[in-house]
Amino acid sequence: MISRLESGEEDVHGQDWNSLDQQAQQAYLDERRLAYLSEQVVNWCPKLGTALANEEVIDGKSERGGYPVHRKPLRQWMFRITAFADRLLADLDTVDWPDSTRAMQTEWIGRSEGADLDFELSNGSQLRVFTTRPDTIHGATFMVVAPEHPIVEQVLKDSPDGCDANAVSTYVEQAASRADVERMADQGDKTGVSLGITASNPATGESIPVWVADYVLMGYGHGAIMAVPGHDERDAAFARTYGLSIQTVVASGSEVEECFTGDGTVINSSTPALSLDGLSSQEARTAVTEWAEQQAIGTRKIRYRLRDWLFSRQRYWGEPFPIVHDEHGGIWPISETHLPVELPPLADFAPEESDDPQPLLAKAKDWINTTAGEAGVDPTLLDPTTPVTRESNTMPGWAGSCWYYLRYCSPDFDSGLVDPQAEKYWLADGVDLYIGGAEHAVLHLLYARFWHKMLYDLGFVSSTEPFRKLFHQGLLTTWAYQRSDGSLVPIDEVEEHENDLYIETATGDEVTRIIAKMSKSLRNVINPETVIEEWGADTLRLYEMYMGPLEASKPWNPRDIVGVFRFLQRFWRLAVDEETGEIRAGDEADDGIERQLHRTIEKVGNDIPKLAFNTAIASLIEFTNLATSTGTLTRDQLDRIVRTIAPLAPHLAEEIWHRLGHQQSVAQAPWPDFDPSMLVDDMIELPVQVKGKVRSKISVAADADEATVQEIAMADERIASLLEGETVRKVIVVPGRIVNIITG
RNA sequence: GCCGAAGUGGCGGAAUUGGCAGACGCGACGGAUUCAAAAUCCGUUUCCCGUUAAGGGAGUGUGGGUUCGAGUCCCACCUUCGGUACCA
Incomplete structure (x- = not known):
C-alpha cells in the first residue's frame, strides 16, 4: 500500500490503511508531517546552552556571539522544509529580488x-x-x-x-x-x-x-x-x-x-x-x-543540499510548543482553546553553559509535570487525568519573524492569524516592498518563504510568496584606525592632527585611517539619538538619505551632516521671515523659478519610487539655491515645494505647511502636479564636437530639425575656423543631445 | 577556489537608450559682512601646460576591442567588499 501511495496511485482504500497497525500508521504519518520529532546530530553551542540550525552556524561558530559549536545527538523538533525545496527554488523566478540574494538561496537549496x-x-x-x-x-x-x-x-x-x-x-x-x-x-x-x-x-x-x-x-x-x-x-x-x-x-x-x-x-x-x-x-x-x-x-x-530545519531551542525566551508527552511516548497537541501556552515564571532564566544538552524549561518541574486536562489536551483524545509532561524546548526567534508581517495587516484581530479581508487588501500579492539587510538572505528570507507557502497551502494567505519586491539597504561603515602591523585601534584612542596625520595617543605612533564596519570593540558605533539632539530628526533623516544610494555600503562621516542642516536652514529662511516668523511670499512668480519648480516636482516624484533619495534631495537643494539667489517664492509656489519636500523632511514641511494656513497635515495633501511642457526650455544649448572633442556650444530651438542644427553648428565661428582646410566627411546630429563633425 | 556586487576629484557621490564626465554636498582657498568670532552671503576648486587670459593636453582600477562617439557595450586581468566552503 505504501509503495502504491508513493507512486501517486490514488486507489488506496480505507481497509488497506486499517490493515496497518497503529505504530505503522503513526510511522507513515510522522514521515510526512511538516513538524516532527527526530533524533538529530545537532549543532550544540555550550556557551549559549542551546542547539542551533545549520544556517545559524558560520565557520563552526555560532552566528550570534561567535561561540564554538559541537555536534551532539539530541531529540529535536524539526520542520520538513525539504518538502518545499522545489517550490522554494522555482518560485525564486517569480519575485523581484536582488540577483545576489536569489543566487544565495538557490545555492543554499542546492x-x-x-x-x-x-x-x-x-x-x-x-x-x-x-x-x-x-x-x-x-x-x-x-x-x-x-x-x-x-x-x-x-x-x-x-x-x-x-x-x-x-x-x-x-x-x-x-x-x-x-x-x-x-x-x-x-x-x-x-x-x-x-x-x-x-x-x-x-x-x-x-x-x-x-x-x-x-x-x-x-x-x-x-x-x-x-x-x-x-x-x-x-x-x-x-x-x-x-x-x-x-x-x-x-x-x-x-x-x-x-x-x-x-x-x-x-x-x-x-x-x-x-x-x-x-x-x-x-x-x-x-x-x-x-x-x-x-x-x-x-x-x-x-x-x-537543503536540510530539514531544526526548530527547537533550549532557551527560556521563546514560544513554548503546544505539545505534551504521555508516559508511552505519545505526543498530544494542546487544543486551540487553551492557546497560547505561556512560559512559566522562573527565578533564574539565564542560559546555562553546559555540554549536557538540557532545555532550560526543564527547571520548571511543577509546570512540566501535569495532567492532560490541566494542560488543555482535548478530552476526546486523551483522558484528562492522564499524567503528561510538557514539551520543554522552545521555538527559535524565527517563529515570530516568519509571520509578523501578516499580523501587521490586522493587529487587533482576535479570532485568527490575520483578518482574511485585511490580508486580501494588503497582501494580495505579498508585501509590496520589503527592505532589510542582506545578512538575512538564507535565514529569515528563506524561513519566511517556507511559512508563507505552508500558510498558503492551508488557505490562510492568498499569495504564494511573502515579499514581492526585496531591497537590501547598504551597511553603514565608519572610520577606524589601523596600526602598521594591521591591528585596529579604537577611535577614542587616536588623535587627529593636521594634514591627515593620525596618532595613537598611548604610543605616539602614527596610524592609518581606514573604513571599517561599525563595531562595539572599535567604539565607532554612532547613536542616532545624539545626532538628533544636536541637529534634529529631519537632518538625521536627510543625511542618511543623502549619503548615497540606499543599497550601497557607505561611510558615516559626521563632517558632512552640516551640509544638509544648512540646506534645511536655507529652505526655512526661504519660506519664513526669521524676524517675524511670518511666511515670506512674493506676488510675482519668476518664470525661471517656476520652470525649476516643475522640474523639481517631476524629479522628486520619479526618484522616490526608485528609492533614489540622494538625487531627489540634490534636486531640492538645487531648487532652493536658485530660489534663494533669485528672489522670493509666491504663496502658491511655497505650497507646492513644501508638499514636495514633505516626504523627506516631514517636520520642517509640517511646520511651514501650518504657517501657510493649512489645518490638515501635509501628509494628507495631494502630491503637486507638474506641467510636462514646463520641463523643456524653448532654446537649448548643444555641444558641438569636431572629431569627438567638444569645441564649441551652440544655442538652438529645442524643436529644431537636424538640418537646421547642422547649419547653425557649421556656421559657428569657432567651428568654422577649425574646419578651414578640412574635408567634412560626416556630420552626426543627435537631436537635443550633440553634434559631431567628422573630418579627414 | 567558487558565486555575487563594486572600482569616477582631497572625501561622499551624480551622469536617461552609448551623446558636454564630475550634478549636489563636504572639505579647501579667496572675498563680503563683523571690533572680533560664529552664522550668513558671493566666487574658485579633476589634474597638467599656459604669468592672468585665450587656448591646449590628459583623465572614470589596468590592458586591449567595437563605435562618428564608451564611465556606460565586448574580451582579458587587477583590487576591494559581501556570501560560501570537501554537498559527490
Whole structure:
C-alpha cells in the first residue's frame, strides 16, 4: 500500500490503511508531517546552552556571539522544509529580488540531478551512492564512505581479511571527536583508511577498494560515493595521496588535463556490460541512468543540499510548543482553546553553559509535570487525568519573524492569524516592498518563504510568496584606525592632527585611517539619538538619505551632516521671515523659478519610487539655491515645494505647511502636479564636437530639425575656423543631445 | 577556489537608450559682512601646460576591442567588499 501511495496511485482504500497497525500508521504519518520529532546530530553551542540550525552556524561558530559549536545527538523538533525545496527554488523566478540574494538561496537549496547507484560489496552487502556524474561510472576506481556510515560498523564487527580494524576504529573515533572547525581548517588534505573490502563496479565488473574518509559527509546523499579521480578534484587529491588508480573517461577536447571536471566526450568506457564511447557527457548520463534502472541497480534522483530545519531551542525566551508527552511516548497537541501556552515564571532564566544538552524549561518541574486536562489536551483524545509532561524546548526567534508581517495587516484581530479581508487588501500579492539587510538572505528570507507557502497551502494567505519586491539597504561603515602591523585601534584612542596625520595617543605612533564596519570593540558605533539632539530628526533623516544610494555600503562621516542642516536652514529662511516668523511670499512668480519648480516636482516624484533619495534631495537643494539667489517664492509656489519636500523632511514641511494656513497635515495633501511642457526650455544649448572633442556650444530651438542644427553648428565661428582646410566627411546630429563633425 | 556586487576629484557621490564626465554636498582657498568670532552671503576648486587670459593636453582600477562617439557595450586581468566552503 505504501509503495502504491508513493507512486501517486490514488486507489488506496480505507481497509488497506486499517490493515496497518497503529505504530505503522503513526510511522507513515510522522514521515510526512511538516513538524516532527527526530533524533538529530545537532549543532550544540555550550556557551549559549542551546542547539542551533545549520544556517545559524558560520565557520563552526555560532552566528550570534561567535561561540564554538559541537555536534551532539539530541531529540529535536524539526520542520520538513525539504518538502518545499522545489517550490522554494522555482518560485525564486517569480519575485523581484536582488540577483545576489536569489543566487544565495538557490545555492543554499542546492538542487542537483543525478542517480542513486547500488554497488555489490565483497562482504555480501550493498552500498548505495548518489552521483551527479553517472557518465563517469567506468572511471570509478574506488569507493569512499563517511566515518559515520553503517557499513563501517559492520566491517569492524566482521573484520574481514585485509582490514586493519585498529586503524579503522582509530580513524573513525578521531573523525567523530574533531570539531567542525578543525575539519574545515585542513580542507584539501585528505585523510582516510582502507576498509579492506571491495565493491564491484557494475559497468566494468572490476573489484575496486572501499575506503573510509572524512571528506565524505554522512549528511549528504547516502554518506558514500563512487570516487572518480579522473574527473573530480577531491577524489583526485585522495587518489594521489594514497596511490589509487586514476582513469580518464571523459575527453576534455583540448589539452590533456590532469583532472577534467567538465563535460566532454566519453572515452575508454566500452565494456560488455555497458558501452558509452563517443557519447557526450549529457547523453551518457541518461544512458547510464536508464541502464541502471533496467538492471535494477539504480534510479534517477534529484537531491537538495537543503536540510530539514531544526526548530527547537533550549532557551527560556521563546514560544513554548503546544505539545505534551504521555508516559508511552505519545505526543498530544494542546487544543486551540487553551492557546497560547505561556512560559512559566522562573527565578533564574539565564542560559546555562553546559555540554549536557538540557532545555532550560526543564527547571520548571511543577509546570512540566501535569495532567492532560490541566494542560488543555482535548478530552476526546486523551483522558484528562492522564499524567503528561510538557514539551520543554522552545521555538527559535524565527517563529515570530516568519509571520509578523501578516499580523501587521490586522493587529487587533482576535479570532485568527490575520483578518482574511485585511490580508486580501494588503497582501494580495505579498508585501509590496520589503527592505532589510542582506545578512538575512538564507535565514529569515528563506524561513519566511517556507511559512508563507505552508500558510498558503492551508488557505490562510492568498499569495504564494511573502515579499514581492526585496531591497537590501547598504551597511553603514565608519572610520577606524589601523596600526602598521594591521591591528585596529579604537577611535577614542587616536588623535587627529593636521594634514591627515593620525596618532595613537598611548604610543605616539602614527596610524592609518581606514573604513571599517561599525563595531562595539572599535567604539565607532554612532547613536542616532545624539545626532538628533544636536541637529534634529529631519537632518538625521536627510543625511542618511543623502549619503548615497540606499543599497550601497557607505561611510558615516559626521563632517558632512552640516551640509544638509544648512540646506534645511536655507529652505526655512526661504519660506519664513526669521524676524517675524511670518511666511515670506512674493506676488510675482519668476518664470525661471517656476520652470525649476516643475522640474523639481517631476524629479522628486520619479526618484522616490526608485528609492533614489540622494538625487531627489540634490534636486531640492538645487531648487532652493536658485530660489534663494533669485528672489522670493509666491504663496502658491511655497505650497507646492513644501508638499514636495514633505516626504523627506516631514517636520520642517509640517511646520511651514501650518504657517501657510493649512489645518490638515501635509501628509494628507495631494502630491503637486507638474506641467510636462514646463520641463523643456524653448532654446537649448548643444555641444558641438569636431572629431569627438567638444569645441564649441551652440544655442538652438529645442524643436529644431537636424538640418537646421547642422547649419547653425557649421556656421559657428569657432567651428568654422577649425574646419578651414578640412574635408567634412560626416556630420552626426543627435537631436537635443550633440553634434559631431567628422573630418579627414 | 567558487558565486555575487563594486572600482569616477582631497572625501561622499551624480551622469536617461552609448551623446558636454564630475550634478549636489563636504572639505579647501579667496572675498563680503563683523571690533572680533560664529552664522550668513558671493566666487574658485579633476589634474597638467599656459604669468592672468585665450587656448591646449590628459583623465572614470589596468590592458586591449567595437563605435562618428564608451564611465556606460565586448574580451582579458587587477583590487576591494559581501556570501560560501570537501554537498559527490
